[in-house]
Amino acid sequence: MATLSDVARLAEVTAATVSNVLRNPDKVRPETAKRVMRAIRELGYRPNLNARALAEGRSTTLALMLSSIANPFYPEFVLAAERAARRAGYFLMVCNTDDDAEIGRAYLTQIAGTLAEGVLVLNTDIAINELCETAAVGAPIVLSLWEHPGRLPALPCVAVDFAQAGVLAARHLLELGHRDIGMLIGDGCGGLQDARATGFRDVMRDAGLEPDNAAVREIPDTIDAGYAACIDLLARESHLTALFATNDLLAIGALQALATRGHKVPDDVSVIGITDIQLAHQVRPSLSTVAINTEAIAQASIDLLIRLIRDPDVQTPLVVDVPPPVLVRRQSTAARK
Amino acid sequence: MATLSDVARLAEVTAATVSNVLRNPDKVRPETAKRVMRAIRELGYRPNLNARALAEGRSTTLALMLSSIANPFYPEFVLAAERAARRAGYFLMVCNTDDDAEIGRAYLTQIAGTLAEGVLVLNTDIAINELCETAAVGAPIVLSLWEHPGRLPALPCVAVDFAQAGVLAARHLLELGHRDIGMLIGDGCGGLQDARATGFRDVMRDAGLEPDNAAVREIPDTIDAGYAACIDLLARESHLTALFATNDLLAIGALQALATRGHKVPDDVSVIGITDIQLAHQVRPSLSTVAINTEAIAQASIDLLIRLIRDPDVQTPLVVDVPPPVLVRRQSTAARK
Known part of the structure; x- marks a missing residue:
């Protein structure tokens, strides 16, 4: 050998x-x-990572645990995280928990501190205290895409100001003159996207508008769910002139529902999402949205994880901030007629 | 402990x-x-996989190596493969080579036979003989989504009859009366999708139609590339009444280009793709396509890999067939006017 x-x-x-x-x-x-x-x-040389990791007490592999690889946002995050890890000399392996907390726990048991030197966990159903237990006995864990900057977990995390994203979406629709606005709120792997919805509602209330509960749908985080919810909203709430969705998948589903029912976007109804996934600029009409900076978030998450690996004595909890959300105007929003 | x-x-x-x-x-x-x-x-128990794998000479982790997690097809494959692996009691970790053969080699060196007991490789830029060398000294490697059933590699593989997919697409368009058909041929991670294009051309020739080279574009495997190529085709080849794309991403890009340029689908132009990714039924108009059975292919690939892990003496090369492609008619194709 x-x-x-x-x-x-x-x-x-x-x-x-x-x-x-x-x-x-x-x-x-x-x-x-x-x-x-x-x-x-x-020479057929292969660094025996098992042996080396045991001997040196370290490996060169990070793990990224996510709950739903089928959600197009996550592959975009994976790509950015993998590139960031590689730049720092680490490999990144991806574990998909398939929206099942039990599988997430099994992966953690299997990989943390053994196969992977550190684990990046994206919006998860696993309870924070369970993650803390794992972090205490094993490798560092960093939570990324934390939705609640005002309510921090006991683990190092990268927080995204999603409430501000909701604020920007609301201001944009109000400035365009919309008053009758439906809401599609995603209930995804990280739980109900209520920070985004709260940010949106706060701006509406400041403008003297009380959200109409009949025009709000809490639905799973998929294009198909956004489509179905929008079809239903169109049938019951014909006065709406705009739709706010807490993420782009729901908004894209809404665009398709509006096309199916013969409503013109943005002439009849404006639509706005949050995230700015690739599809947002690819659909027609292209989707106005509030962009979170996926690349910067992925980079900051990998940086924090590596920092904790290299210096386990760093004081926790650590919170890393990332660039604030930014409004991206495209074809799907226009002034109310 | x-x-x-x-x-x-x-x-x-x-x-x-x-x-x-x-x-x-x-x-x-x-x-x-x-x-x-x-x-x-x-108890904070953690099975020390490194130690156990060394002691038992086995781990419980498979690796899936793919070149472009940003291509929406791959996350769908990952999900199906991860579920199949889990059903068999294995973990699956995903390595994204970012379309870079050198990174693919580094991952292979890092994981094959050490971190992972076996590796599933999807359409790769790594030369087959290099994969063979790795397989010879390390863990079993299975190639999946092999595009050329008539030209088999020296490694166990799961072959998909993509030529037949091209045949079905061509027959469908011919039956609808189309004669002036543009072609978007994807040049992806597994190389030019020429088996699909050849299957298509063979049917055209049998019908006495010589493909018009001016209406053929070989382009990268992305929605954006499909969009740009279709915009260009529309400007130069206004006689086309149908477009065949060797995969759904290119076809979806074409749908968007047609919408942008004010052409109605399918009234003015019919569009058909290959694969049947989730987006195919989600876009409007929904995309007619030739479905390969992603779940069956992922399941067969994982099954073959586990079979080789459990019995390294199995005679190779092994080829596993999967269900043949099937035409899925949706809104994007109709009779020529």
Whole structure:
């Protein structure tokens, strides 16, 4: 079985360079890296991570645990997180809990501190105290996409000001003259998106408008659910001139429902979402939304996790702030007729 | 540090039951599993997978390597594969190579035979002979979504008859009376989707139609690329009454381009794709497509990988067939006017 030194000898570099090629490829000149990779392949060398992790008490793998890979937002987050991890010399493996807290627990037991040196957990159904127990005995855990900056968990987290996203959506619709606004509130993996809805309602109330409960639907976080809820709203609440959805999937479902029922967007009804997933600019009409900065959030989450791995004595709870949400005006919103 | 026996004692079950709860939860009654999970949490027990994998020479984790998590098809495949793995008592971790063969190699070196007991590789840029080298020294590798049933690799694989998908799309458009048909051919992670295009062209030629090269675009596998190519086609080839895309993303991009340019689908132009991703039924007009059975392919891929893990002496190359593609008629195709 070839060793790291064998590889170094064949590639005519130091062992540290071989290590760098494997862990911090950015630090190595491309030609050198190529020579090292050739030597690695020629010798069939494989860093035995199990043995090495046990010997060194560390691995080079991070885990990202998410609840629903089928929700198009998460693959976008995964891509950004994987790139951020790679830049720091870490691998990222992704575990999909399929919206099942029990599976999440099993993954945590399986990976935290053994397969992965640290775990990034996105909006989860697992209770915070259970995550704390895992963090206490195993590897660092960072919660990302935390929805409630005003109510912090006992774990390090990256908080996103989703209430502010709701505020921006409400201001935009009010400025366009809308008063009769329906709400689609997502009930997703991280629970009901009530911070977003509260931010929206607060602005409405400040403008003297009491939200109409008959025009509010709390629904699962999917395009299909947004579609069905909007079809239902259109049948019962024909006075609405705008729809606010707490995320883009619901808003895109609403766009499709409006098209199906022959309503023009934005002439008859304006629609706005939150997040700015790729699809938001790809659908027609393109979707106005409040963008959270997915790349910055992913980068900050990976940075925080690595910081905790490198220095376990860092004081917790830690909260990392990310850039505030930003309104993105596209074709789906216009002035009330 | 608590042991498996400690957990068994506290939960008043056998050690085998604790193992089952961790590996084959389906085999354990829910109440028992609950009691065991409670004991595991109470004792802070964590099966040290590194140690156990070294001791037993096995782990319980499979890896799925894919090149572009941003392509919406892959998350759908991941979900199906993760469920199939879980049913068999395995964890599945996902590695995104970000369309970079070098990263794919690094992941293989990092995970095959160490972190993961077997690796499922989806359409990859890594050369087959490199994968073979890895398979020879490390864990079993299964190629899935192999596009060329007539030209098999030296590795076990799950082949999908994509040529037949092209055949079905062509027959559908011909039956609807279309003769002037543009082609959007995806150049994705698994290379140019030429099997699909060839199947399509063969049917056209049998009908006495020579494909018009001016109306063919080879483009990256994204909605945005499909959109741009279709805008360009509309400007140059105004006689087209139908578009065939080798995958749904390109077709969805084409739908958006047609809407942007004021062409009605299917009245002015029919559009058909291949795959049947979730978005295909969610866009408006909904997309006619040729469905490959993603769930069956994922299940067959996981089954084959586990079979090779359990019996390394199985004769290779192995090819597993999956259900043939099926035409799904929706709103985006209609008779030529």
